[in-house]
């Protein structure tokens with residue numbers, strides 16, 4: 470066991486020594502967010518990565534995020550505290566399966582563009598026309614995807630269904646889902662709402678339809694943060710997203726109370742603390758220190774990153 474305060478001091482010292490900046494997603498432990506140079510949602514962090522001045526980036530998040538940071542900054546060294554920090558959404562859409570499905574659709578005469586959620590591997594991004602995040606999906610689809618094209622949306626079926634609803638566009642959906650957002654308990658959420666009159670439910674669009682329809686506000690993590698900060702009246706918010714999100718919400722709006730919505734286990738029907746993403750949880754202060762000290766694990770450049778870069782840049786930087 471190492472004292473978190475000692476680790477924080479050591480990380481601060483190593484950051485200077487190794488000319489490194491730390492980027493952290495809102496879903497990692499609050500203490501990592503506190504020592505990061507940039508904290509944000511997927512969209513903000515992808516953009517922040519292009520403004521980093523140091524030669525090394527430590528990406529405290531999951532693999533596809535660190536990969537995107539590397540793709541946008543080929544000349545920088547991008548480290549990730551744990552290479553095994555994956556994502557159930559990204560895993561649900563392997564590149565060979567996607568390529569075969571696109572081929573099948575083309576053979577059937579479909580004239581489509583592929584829109585991928587950023588929660589995909591770079592190999593999948595390289596097969597797509599557009600990359601969206603929860604922060605820009607609606608706007609990008611409305612402004613950039615030609616209306617005379619069909620849309621194949623991968624890999625999150627719930628976000629895709631929600632986007633069909635808000636944009637009015639028909640989409641062919643890939644059957645992926647997020648292991649955290651898929652299992653919020655509607656009943657527990659509705660009971661908590663009854664017990665807290667005047668409370669508001671905040672839900673991430675990765676949640677299924679029944680949760681989104683019962684929510685007062687639907688938005689990605691940065692949109693949630695801005696929403697709570699815009700309300701001055703002290704309010705209770707029931708939060709249907711990864712539980713570490715409560716850390717930045719409290720910082721942005723300390724006048725409110727934030728209550729996590731519990732998850733429910735499909736096999737036993739019991740509520741659980743499964744609103745923590747096990748992949749994000751692989752990030753610890755100790756591993757951040759280790760990767761700064763050792764200069765690895767590192768995201769290595771792959772041949773398909775060039776094509777993924779074109780898609781990411783035209784989607785996120787304009």
Ligand code: 13P
Nearest residue numbers: 510511512602603689690
């Ligand atoms: P955002 O932070 O972009 O809303 O995404 C949430 C998420 O699930 C990241 O894995």
Ligand code: SF4
Nearest residue numbers: 531556557647649746
């Ligand atoms: Fe992936 Fe879900 Fe974890 Fe986000 S919360 S990294 S979508 S598994």
